[in-house]
Amino acid sequence: MDIAPILxxxxxxxxxxxxxxxxxxxxxxxxxxxxxxxxPPMLTxxxxxxxxxxxxxxxxxxxxxxxxxxxxxxLLSHFGRGFAPGEPxxxxxxxxxxxxDLPVLADVLGHLECVVKGNLASGDHRIVxxxxxxxxxxxxxxxxxxxxxxxxxx
Numbered sequence: 001m002d003i004a005p006i007l008x009x010x011x012x013x014x015x016x017x018x019x020x021x022x023x024x025x026x027x028x029x030x031x032x033x034x035x036x037x038x039x040p041p042m043l044t045x046x047x048x049x050x051x052x053x054x055x056x057x058x059x060x061x062x063x064x065x066x067x068x069x070x071x072x073x074x075l076l077s078h079f080g081r082g083f084a085p086g087e088p089x090x091x092x093x094x095x096x097x098x099x100x101d102l103p104v105l106a107d108v109l110g111h112l113e114c115v116v117k118g119n120l121a122s123g124d125h126r127i128v129x130x131x132x133x134x135x136x137x138x139x140x141x142x143x144x145x146x147x148x149x150x151x152x153x154x
């Protein structure tokens with residue numbers, strides 16, 4: 001069964017998820033983000049178990065999904081490699097603060113502020129269910145969309 005080529009053809013957006021725990025905050029590149037409900041508005045984010053931020057996204061923890069524009073590929077390399085715990089994630093970037101004081105990238109299409117309502121193990125990832133409690137559109141533009149050649153690896 002050779003599912004990798006067709007699995008990779010399922011398009012996804014590219015997003016930066018920002019979170020904080022205690023005095024530490026970080027951001028990570030995420031491609032598996034999906035709306036998951038209307039009332040209340042909900043979304044899901046898949047986070048690899050190897051990312052320490054997965055441990056931060058426990059019940060009632062806040063996080064932000066920053067929606068990237070098609071012209072923001074430079075942010076992919078900045079956030080794609082990941083950050084070690086305690087390593088500054090936002091050096092050289094303009095950020096704003098959400099209502100819960102989380103970092104929001106200033107020049108993205110918009111952001112959604114969420115609160116974790118559940119988690120589900122999914123193989124090598126954790127599916128985080130978030131209730132959208134705030135956010136706004138920052139500017140007009142087309143979102144950054146990603147299609148992979150191989151659906152079994154990033």
